[in-house]
Amino acid sequence: MTKAADAVAVAGRESYARIVAALIRVTGDWTLAEDCAQEALTLAVERWPRDGVPANPGGWLMTTARNRAVDVLRRATVERRKLRDLALLTEPEPAPAGTEGDVVDDRLRLIFTCCHPALALEARVALTLRTVAGVPTADIARAFLVTESTMTRRLTRAKTKIATAGIPYRVPTGSALVERLPGVLAVLYLLFTRGYDADGEPAFADEAIRLTRLLDQLMPEQPEVAGLLALFLLHDSRRAARRDADGNLLTLDEQDRSRWDQAAVAEGLSLLDRAGHGPYALQGRIAACHATARTAADTDWPAIAGWYDQLALIRPTPVVRLNRAVAHGFAYGPATGLALVAEARAGGGLDGYPPALAAEAELTARQGDPVRAAALFRAAADVVGSAAERCALLRRAAGLAG
Structure with a gap:
């Protein structure tokens, strides 16, 4: 039972945002996507202890959520085009669609959608934390010092505005891409922080790094994207050394620097060559001073x-x-x-x-x-x-x- 429950928790953390993003892309319905993803997790909790953990947990959740969405759309007599689109969703990862090229995936599109300037800044951050990072609404409410019911209403209004305003589910182009970039970088920073915090979930940090890599490929001329990726890599290079054998958190001067990931350090340093001197790049240069010090005394x-x-x-x-x-x-x-x-x-x-x-x-x-x-x-x-x-x-x- 414990093994199955742990597998559900891990698969949920790793796959929830991917499933929601894929279903939003093909249905345009945020509530349906979130409901189907949650129902897939509920079914996993019921069935995996009895039937065993599937070989591809994330694929199982994607298929189950997809099938649930098909059922709902069928009962609601939604147009055949959306049903055909849903049939194209395959496990474990739906192929990116659109004109932006292979560098973009559904989760990056989702972040840009959440960060649309038509939404208030608070709504952008809250919606991204809930949809992309899977942060519980109660936790987001505490961060914004409001009740859970108030935050639920704000999230609902934000999703409704996206639907009624016809905000497209895509990465913008031209000047709109540059204009929306600061909000996207801020969200990626929050996502990484949630994974890198002392009690954070490392999968969030991994996802922030992966999405920032995609963004850097999409916008190689933007120095702050390179700076943010450098910052992430230089911090994350210390992951293996942050705790001792008993799980205690270690400060920088206590860490075994031989355990730092030198490949990540080297990549971070190379990114700083084109990172400029924006706020993320400056933080990256600070992290580089720590990463290149052979001992704490050499800092x-x-x-x-x-x-x-x-x-x-x-x-x-x-x-x-x-x-x-x-x-x-x-x-x-x-x-x-x-x-x-x-x-x-x-x-x-x-x-x-x-x-x-x-x-x-x-x-x-x-x-x-x-x-x-x-x-x-x-x-x-x-x-x-x-x-x-x-x-x-x-x-x-x-x-x-x-």
């Missing part, structure tokens, strides 16, 4: 501080300013860093933000006050949402107390 903190100076000029968010403060603290001394942390927190935008407390704690420890630093690490642990991060913060506090 070029003055260079990182310089890149953060540039990033703060074009994206002066509280989080960027906080990270800049930490970089300056490591480069030029903890007193400098703590002063900049205080500046970053002055506006109140970082109140209750665990990394702000952890940053102050780390710089305080480096300044020689382990008692206050341990208290700050414990305070950060009290408000952090990730179990893995909570354990890491408490372990750091205990080390200082000891």
